[in-house]
Amino acid sequence: xxxxxxxxxxxxxxxxNIGHLIEEIHAALNERYTFEVVLTDxxxxxxxxxxxxxxxxxxxxxxxxxxxxxxxxxSTALHSAVRHSQGQxxxxxxxxxxxxxxxxxxxxxxxxxxxxxxxxxxxxRKNRKDTAWKRFQSRLANRVRQRLLHDGVPDSGCGLKVFPxxxxxxxxxxxxxxxxxxxxxxxxxxxxxxxxxxxxxRQAGVSKYNAWNRAWVGIxxxxxxxxxxxxxxxxQIRAVESR
Numbered sequence: 001x002x003x004x005x006x007x008x009x010x011x012x013x014x015x016x017n018i019g020h021l022i023e024e025i026h027a028a029l030n031e032r033y034t035f036e037v038v039l040t041d042x043x044x045x046x047x048x049x050x051x052x053x054x055x056x057x058x059x060x061x062x063x064x065x066x067x068x069x070x071x072x073x074x075s076t077a078l079h080s081a082v083r084h085s086q087g088q089x090x091x092x093x094x095x096x097x098x099x100x101x102x103x104x105x106x107x108x109x110x111x112x113x114x115x116x117x118x119x120x121x122x123x124x125r126k127n128r129k130d131t132a133w134k135r136f137q138s139r140l141a142n143r144v145r146q147r148l149l150h151d152g153v154p155d156s157g158c159g160l161k162v163f164p165x166x167x168x169x170x171x172x173x174x175x176x177x178x179x180x181x182x183x184x185x186x187x188x189x190x191x192x193x194x195x196x197x198x199x200x201x202r203q204a205g206v207s208k209y210n211a212w213n214r215a216w217v218g219i220x221x222x223x224x225x226x227x228x229x230x231x232x233x234x235x236q237i238r239a240v241e242s243r
Contacts, residue, residue: 003034003036003087004035004088005034005035005036005088005104006035006038006089006165007029007035007037007101008038008082008090008093009039009093010095011044012043012071014048014096015044015046015047017096017204018048019052020097021093022037022056023055023059026059027101027102028101028102028105029104030061032108033108036062036086037061037062037064038063038064038066038082038084039065039095040065040078040080040081041065041067042071042072043068043072048095049067066081074176074178075174079177082165082168087165089162089163090161090165090168091161092159093160096202097200097202098202099123099159099199100198102198103195103197103198104162107160107197110195111162117164117166119164119167119185119190120162120167120181120182120185120190120191120192120193121161122156122161122193122194122195123161123195124154124196125197125199126196127199144222145222148222148226149183150186151192152182152194153183156179157179171188172184172228174221184225187229
Protein backbone atom coordinates (compact mmCIF):
# COMPACT_ATOMS: atom_id res chain seq x y z
CA UNK A 1 0.00 0.00 0.00
CA UNK A 2 1.36 3.39 -1.01
CA UNK A 3 1.69 5.83 1.88
CA UNK A 4 0.42 9.28 0.91
CA UNK A 5 1.20 11.16 4.11
CA UNK A 6 3.85 10.68 6.78
CA UNK A 7 3.23 12.58 10.01
CA UNK A 8 6.71 13.32 11.39
CA UNK A 9 6.96 14.03 15.11
CA UNK A 10 10.14 14.84 17.06
CA UNK A 11 9.58 13.99 20.73
CA UNK A 12 11.46 14.08 24.02
CA UNK A 13 9.80 13.09 27.30
CA UNK A 14 6.24 13.52 26.06
CA UNK A 15 4.55 10.73 28.01
CA UNK A 16 1.03 11.90 28.74
CA ASN A 17 0.83 13.82 25.46
CA ILE A 18 1.95 11.48 22.70
CA GLY A 19 -0.79 8.86 23.04
CA HIS A 20 -3.63 11.37 22.77
CA LEU A 21 -1.86 13.12 19.88
CA ILE A 22 -1.64 9.84 17.92
CA GLU A 23 -5.35 9.23 18.57
CA GLU A 24 -6.11 12.69 17.15
CA ILE A 25 -3.95 12.07 14.08
CA HIS A 26 -5.84 8.83 13.45
CA ALA A 27 -9.19 10.59 13.79
CA ALA A 28 -8.13 13.38 11.41
CA LEU A 29 -6.59 11.27 8.63
CA ASN A 30 -7.91 7.71 8.78
CA GLU A 31 -10.93 8.23 6.51
CA ARG A 32 -9.12 10.50 4.04
CA TYR A 33 -5.56 9.34 3.39
CA THR A 34 -3.23 6.38 3.61
CA PHE A 35 -0.80 7.56 6.25
CA GLU A 36 1.79 6.63 8.82
CA VAL A 37 3.19 8.26 11.94
CA VAL A 38 6.98 8.49 12.21
CA LEU A 39 8.08 9.36 15.73
CA THR A 40 11.66 10.20 16.62
CA ASP A 41 12.30 9.58 20.31
CA UNK A 42 15.08 12.07 21.01
CA UNK A 43 16.62 10.45 24.08
CA UNK A 44 13.50 10.34 26.27
CA UNK A 45 13.80 9.13 29.85
CA UNK A 46 10.10 8.40 30.34
CA UNK A 47 7.50 6.16 28.74
CA UNK A 48 7.04 8.14 25.51
CA UNK A 49 7.88 5.19 23.24
CA UNK A 50 5.81 2.65 25.17
CA UNK A 51 2.79 4.98 25.15
CA UNK A 52 3.13 5.62 21.40
CA UNK A 53 3.46 1.91 20.56
CA UNK A 54 0.55 0.93 22.78
CA UNK A 55 -1.72 3.59 21.26
CA UNK A 56 -0.79 2.68 17.69
CA UNK A 57 -1.43 -1.01 18.35
CA UNK A 58 -4.86 -0.31 19.81
CA UNK A 59 -5.80 1.78 16.75
CA UNK A 60 -4.24 -0.50 14.14
CA UNK A 61 -2.19 2.48 13.02
CA UNK A 62 1.11 2.30 11.10
CA UNK A 63 3.86 3.67 13.34
CA UNK A 64 7.62 3.87 12.99
CA UNK A 65 9.69 4.85 16.03
CA UNK A 66 13.24 6.06 15.44
CA UNK A 67 15.14 6.08 18.74
CA UNK A 68 18.12 8.37 19.30
CA UNK A 69 20.57 7.03 21.87
CA UNK A 70 21.12 10.60 23.09
CA UNK A 71 19.19 13.83 22.63
CA UNK A 72 20.28 15.61 19.44
CA UNK A 73 17.73 18.44 19.34
CA UNK A 74 14.50 19.08 17.48
CA SER A 75 15.93 19.62 14.00
CA THR A 76 17.96 16.42 14.04
CA ALA A 77 14.99 14.50 15.42
CA LEU A 78 12.78 15.88 12.64
CA HIS A 79 15.42 15.05 10.04
CA SER A 80 15.59 11.45 11.30
CA ALA A 81 11.80 11.11 11.11
CA VAL A 82 11.55 12.47 7.57
CA ARG A 83 14.49 10.37 6.37
CA HIS A 84 12.77 7.19 7.59
CA SER A 85 9.33 8.19 6.29
CA GLN A 86 7.61 6.51 3.33
CA GLY A 87 5.02 9.13 2.36
CA GLN A 88 5.11 11.52 -0.57
CA UNK A 89 3.90 14.37 1.65
CA UNK A 90 5.25 15.18 5.11
CA UNK A 91 3.13 16.78 7.83
CA UNK A 92 5.10 17.87 10.88
CA UNK A 93 3.74 18.30 14.39
CA UNK A 94 5.22 19.15 17.77
CA UNK A 95 4.76 16.29 20.24
CA UNK A 96 3.39 18.43 23.08
CA UNK A 97 -0.16 18.45 21.70
CA UNK A 98 -0.35 22.21 21.18
CA UNK A 99 -0.67 21.70 17.41
CA UNK A 100 -4.06 20.35 16.36
CA UNK A 101 -3.97 17.38 13.91
CA UNK A 102 -7.48 18.36 12.79
CA UNK A 103 -5.81 21.16 10.80
CA UNK A 104 -3.82 18.74 8.63
CA UNK A 105 -6.58 17.75 6.12
CA UNK A 106 -7.26 21.38 5.17
CA UNK A 107 -3.53 21.96 4.69
CA UNK A 108 -3.23 18.83 2.54
CA UNK A 109 -6.20 19.98 0.44
CA UNK A 110 -4.14 22.99 -0.61
CA UNK A 111 -1.51 20.72 -2.15
CA UNK A 112 -3.82 20.19 -5.14
CA UNK A 113 -3.79 23.95 -5.81
CA UNK A 114 0.02 24.20 -5.99
CA UNK A 115 1.83 23.70 -9.31
CA UNK A 116 5.35 24.22 -7.96
CA UNK A 117 7.11 20.91 -7.12
CA UNK A 118 8.71 22.59 -4.11
CA UNK A 119 6.43 24.12 -1.50
CA UNK A 120 5.74 24.54 2.19
CA UNK A 121 2.30 25.05 3.70
CA UNK A 122 3.21 26.75 6.96
CA UNK A 123 0.94 26.92 9.97
CA UNK A 124 0.21 30.31 11.53
CA ARG A 125 -0.86 30.33 15.19
CA LYS A 126 -2.80 33.57 15.06
CA ASN A 127 -4.31 33.03 18.53
CA ARG A 128 -1.41 31.54 20.50
CA LYS A 129 -1.95 29.92 23.90
CA ASP A 130 1.32 31.16 25.39
CA THR A 131 2.34 33.78 27.95
CA ALA A 132 2.40 37.42 26.88
CA TRP A 133 6.19 37.46 27.31
CA LYS A 134 6.66 34.44 25.04
CA ARG A 135 4.33 35.93 22.41
CA PHE A 136 6.31 39.19 22.51
CA GLN A 137 9.60 37.37 21.98
CA SER A 138 8.11 35.41 19.12
CA ARG A 139 6.68 38.49 17.38
CA LEU A 140 10.00 40.32 17.67
CA ALA A 141 12.00 37.36 16.38
CA ASN A 142 9.60 36.80 13.48
CA ARG A 143 9.74 40.45 12.41
CA VAL A 144 13.53 40.46 12.40
CA ARG A 145 13.65 37.17 10.50
CA GLN A 146 11.13 38.36 7.89
CA ARG A 147 13.08 41.57 7.31
CA LEU A 148 16.24 39.56 6.67
CA LEU A 149 14.94 36.43 4.93
CA HIS A 150 11.74 37.63 3.18
CA ASP A 151 10.05 34.22 3.39
CA GLY A 152 6.58 35.68 4.02
CA VAL A 153 5.93 33.52 7.09
CA PRO A 154 4.59 35.31 10.19
CA ASP A 155 5.14 32.36 12.56
CA SER A 156 8.36 30.43 11.93
CA GLY A 157 8.07 28.61 15.27
CA CYS A 158 4.83 26.80 14.41
CA GLY A 159 5.56 23.08 14.26
CA LEU A 160 2.64 22.35 11.91
CA LYS A 161 3.85 22.32 8.29
CA VAL A 162 3.23 20.30 5.12
CA PHE A 163 5.81 19.82 2.36
CA PRO A 164 7.04 17.14 -0.08
CA UNK A 165 9.56 14.67 1.27
CA UNK A 166 11.61 15.06 -1.91
CA UNK A 167 11.89 18.81 -1.29
CA UNK A 168 12.99 18.36 2.31
CA UNK A 169 15.72 15.91 1.33
CA UNK A 170 17.19 18.55 -1.01
CA UNK A 171 17.63 21.08 1.81
CA UNK A 172 20.96 21.67 3.56
CA UNK A 173 20.93 20.06 6.99
CA UNK A 174 22.10 21.94 10.10
CA UNK A 175 21.00 22.20 13.70
CA UNK A 176 17.91 24.43 14.12
CA UNK A 177 17.08 24.13 10.40
CA UNK A 178 13.45 23.33 11.26
CA UNK A 179 12.88 27.02 12.06
CA UNK A 180 14.01 28.04 8.58
CA UNK A 181 12.18 25.52 6.39
CA UNK A 182 10.13 28.15 4.45
CA UNK A 183 13.24 30.26 3.76
CA UNK A 184 15.22 27.21 2.68
CA UNK A 185 12.39 26.11 0.38
CA UNK A 186 12.21 29.64 -1.06
CA UNK A 187 15.89 29.15 -1.88
CA UNK A 188 14.76 26.34 -4.22
CA UNK A 189 12.31 28.81 -5.80
CA UNK A 190 9.54 27.01 -3.96
CA UNK A 191 6.08 28.32 -3.09
CA UNK A 192 5.10 29.23 0.47
CA UNK A 193 1.47 29.13 1.62
CA UNK A 194 0.50 30.42 5.06
CA UNK A 195 -2.42 28.60 6.69
CA UNK A 196 -4.04 29.73 9.93
CA UNK A 197 -4.17 26.90 12.46
CA UNK A 198 -5.47 26.17 15.92
CA UNK A 199 -3.19 26.38 18.96
CA UNK A 200 -3.83 24.74 22.31
CA UNK A 201 -2.53 24.64 25.85
CA ARG A 202 0.01 21.98 26.74
CA GLN A 203 -1.74 19.27 28.78
CA ALA A 204 1.26 17.52 30.36
CA GLY A 205 4.98 18.06 30.91
CA VAL A 206 7.03 21.18 30.28
CA SER A 207 8.71 22.75 27.24
CA LYS A 208 12.17 21.32 26.51
CA TYR A 209 13.45 24.43 24.74
CA ASN A 210 14.55 27.71 26.34
CA ALA A 211 13.39 30.86 24.55
CA TRP A 212 16.56 32.82 25.20
CA ASN A 213 18.74 29.98 23.90
CA ARG A 214 16.62 29.90 20.74
CA ALA A 215 16.97 33.66 20.33
CA TRP A 216 20.76 33.75 20.54
CA VAL A 217 21.22 30.72 18.32
CA GLY A 218 18.69 32.17 15.89
CA ILE A 219 20.87 35.21 15.19
CA UNK A 220 23.81 33.19 13.92
CA UNK A 221 21.52 30.76 12.07
CA UNK A 222 19.69 33.60 10.32
CA UNK A 223 23.00 34.99 9.10
CA UNK A 224 23.94 31.53 7.86
CA UNK A 225 20.64 31.11 6.00
CA UNK A 226 21.08 34.56 4.42
CA UNK A 227 24.49 33.38 3.16
CA UNK A 228 22.95 30.20 1.71
CA UNK A 229 20.19 32.18 -0.05
CA UNK A 230 22.63 34.65 -1.59
CA UNK A 231 24.88 31.84 -2.87
CA UNK A 232 22.03 29.92 -4.53
CA UNK A 233 22.19 29.60 -8.32
CA UNK A 234 19.26 28.67 -10.56
CA UNK A 235 20.52 27.92 -14.08
CA GLN A 236 18.14 27.90 -17.02
CA ILE A 237 18.88 24.77 -19.04
CA ARG A 238 19.06 25.66 -22.74
CA ALA A 239 19.50 22.08 -23.94
CA VAL A 240 20.66 18.61 -22.94
CA GLU A 241 22.56 16.71 -25.61
CA SER A 242 23.66 13.09 -25.63
CA ARG A 243 25.08 10.59 -28.08
